[in-house]
Amino acid sequence: MTATSVRASVKRAAPAAPAAGRRRSPYSSWFYLPAAIVYGVLFAIPTFASFFFSLTRWSIFDWKFIGVDNFVTFFQEPALVKGLTNTLIYAVVTSGLKVVLGMLLGILLTSQIVARGYLRSVVFFPVLVSTIGVGLTFTVLMNPEKGLINDALGTLGIAGPGWLTDPKFALLSVALVDVWKGVGLATLIYIAGIVSIPAEYLEAARVDGASAWEVFRRIILPLARPATVTVILLSLIGGLRSFDLIWAMTRGGPGFTSDVIASVIYKQYQAGFYGLSTAGNVVLFVVVTAIVLPLSRFLNRKEVEL
Amino acid sequence: MNARKNYLLSFLAIVVSAVVFLVPFGFILLTAVKDRQQASLLDFSWPHQFQFVQNFLAVVRARDYMLIIAFINSTILTVASVAGMVVLAAMTAFVLQRKQSRWNGLIHGLVLAGLIVPPAVVPTIWVLQRLGLFRTMPGLILVEIAFGLSFCVLLFRAFIATIPRELDEAAVIDGAGPLRLFFRVVFPLLRSVVVTVVVVQSVVVFNDFTNPLYFLPGDQNATVQLTLYNFSSQFTTQYNLLFMNILLITIPPLLMFLFFNRQIVAGMTSGAIKG
Numbered sequence: 001m002t003a004t005s006v007r008a009s010v011k012r013a014a015p016a017a018p019a020a021g022r023r024r025s026p027y028s029s030w031f032y033l034p035a036a037i038v039y040g041v042l043f044a045i046p047t048f049a050s051f052f053f054s055l056t057r058w059s060i061f062d063w064k065f066i067g068v069d070n071f072v073t074f075f076q077e078p079a080l081v082k083g084l085t086n087t088l089i090y091a092v093v094t095s096g097l098k099v100v101l102g103m104l105l106g107i108l109l110t111s112q113i114v115a116r117g118y119l120r121s122v123v124f125f126p127v128l129v130s131t132i133g134v135g136l137t138f139t140v141l142m143n144p145e146k147g148l149i150n151d152a153l154g155t156l157g158i159a160g161p162g163w164l165t166d167p168k169f170a171l172l173s174v175a176l177v178d179v180w181k182g183v184g185l186a187t188l189i190y191i192a193g194i195v196s197i198p199a200e201y202l203e204a205a206r207v208d209g210a211s212a213w214e215v216f217r218r219i220i221l222p223l224a225r226p227a228t229v230t231v232i233l234l235s236l237i238g239g240l241r242s243f244d245l246i247w248a249m250t251r252g253g254p255g256f257t258s259d260v261i262a263s264v265i266y267k268q269y270q271a272g273f274y275g276l277s278t279a280g281n282v283v284l285f286v287v288v289t290a291i292v293l294p295l296s297r298f299l300n301r302k303e304v305e306l
Numbered sequence: 307m308n309a310r311k312n313y314l315l316s317f318l319a320i321v322v323s324a325v326v327f328l329v330p331f332g333f334i335l336l337t338a339v340k341d342r343q344q345a346s347l348l349d350f351s352w353p354h355q356f357q358f359v360q361n362f363l364a365v366v367r368a369r370d371y372m373l374i375i376a377f378i379n380s381t382i383l384t385v386a387s388v389a390g391m392v393v394l395a396a397m398t399a400f401v402l403q404r405k406q407s408r409w410n411g412l413i414h415g416l417v418l419a420g421l422i423v424p425p426a427v428v429p430t431i432w433v434l435q436r437l438g439l440f441r442t443m444p445g446l447i448l449v450e451i452a453f454g455l456s457f458c459v460l461l462f463r464a465f466i467a468t469i470p471r472e473l474d475e476a477a478v479i480d481g482a483g484p485l486r487l488f489f490r491v492v493f494p495l496l497r498s499v500v501v502t503v504v505v506v507q508s509v510v511v512f513n514d515f516t517n518p519l520y521f522l523p524g525d526q527n528a529t530v531q532l533t534l535y536n537f538s539s540q541f542t543t544q545y546n547l548l549f550m551n552i553l554l555i556t557i558p559p560l561l562m563f564l565f566f567n568r569q570i571v572a573g574m575t576s577g578a579i580k581g
Contacts, residue, residue, distance in 0.1 A: 122327045130559070
């Protein structure tokens, strides 16, 4: 890293021979070209086009400019507003739980316990399994009458709720399954973060007679901060964009009580309201960037000194 | 924490992990081999009779061997798009890391945007349609490459930073041009990170549901994730077949996990330490 920056400053200090340098440079800019074309045509252009088409009534073949009508609809229709608030709830709940559980599991799985390898594998494996498969499996397990979860709660004398059929619980149930599937990744990131903490710090703390809580509070928590930042940002981005799990489990139901922006986009697309669907995309874009960019600035600014 | 192992905590962790994580997979496994009647009870019980072969054949034969076609489609999609991502991202990352230019800031911004910005769905369909690539496998492959590039570029760039520039200089002195320098000298050194990228992205693309749903609709084009979704309505009363299907499409990621656990972990935690 230092070498690179030194070289950079050397280059900046000697701008006299850029032409000769460029001709001889073995790093040709056209290496960017293939990636730039694919990225530009299929990602950048659609993103920019979405700002325009969100202002139209659109049927792929022709469009009619209608100003901000789509956005007005989006913020007036109760079903669509619900999608917006649900997206925020879902993202905050999943990412909060992933941080807390991921950190606890990370500490547990770096401590001296038996069968650590087994535990790490079993916690991580769901990350790799198909989201739709997990969603359908838990839909069955959460069946209110016959499902395994309510059966188990029943034997304990608790009447389980209609996890996915009760409008109060549907979104949170899906969020819990999302955490079940994603906590392994958070755990793994925390394990990597905790393992990279120099052992001397922990030893020094032990010599000074720090309690387990103090070790956690004063050493692990601040020094695993990059891991926390990564987990928060990754799970927020994922949570805000989340579609497949919700679609597999509730399709936004019952009614539209568990709809999120991404499922609204799909529903409007299916119904042929391409302009409205694209407006949903723009809203999602604004929500994601307005939350993630400032947050990542804020979180990355406060570095701890080692 | 003392060096002595904490047996009580270990015991607790193993029991809880078994209930929370193993029971759902056990449920998939058991239901997949049950007969139709017992499967419809949706309980966690030992099968009365094992119908593994019978259920397997029923799922494979359903809808004119749709699952076989889907596995072929998914394989083509995964192999082609991951290969594309690796080559394109490695080339980009190489020049991005080596060459100082005023465009670097912009390119970094675009890479991060690729990770954060949700893809605009209908406009992408519009572009694909204009190019004649909507509802085609090449179209979907290019879409997967475009959406996956950013992650790969970041991994490659971090790794290329560890390769000494003196190597490039030596190759250039020996008369290597840019192409030869990259593909003959640098790319072979990227092997370990290429394995990581390939494994992680294969799992991601193989498990992708949303992009095939939007950009490659139609039964004859189904990928494995879509078969599940198609079957779930058809199999509402045939849970044994639904779970057999889930079981079958879980096998490829399971194999990846068994053989490439280390690389997957390396790839997925790459952001954790640097932040």
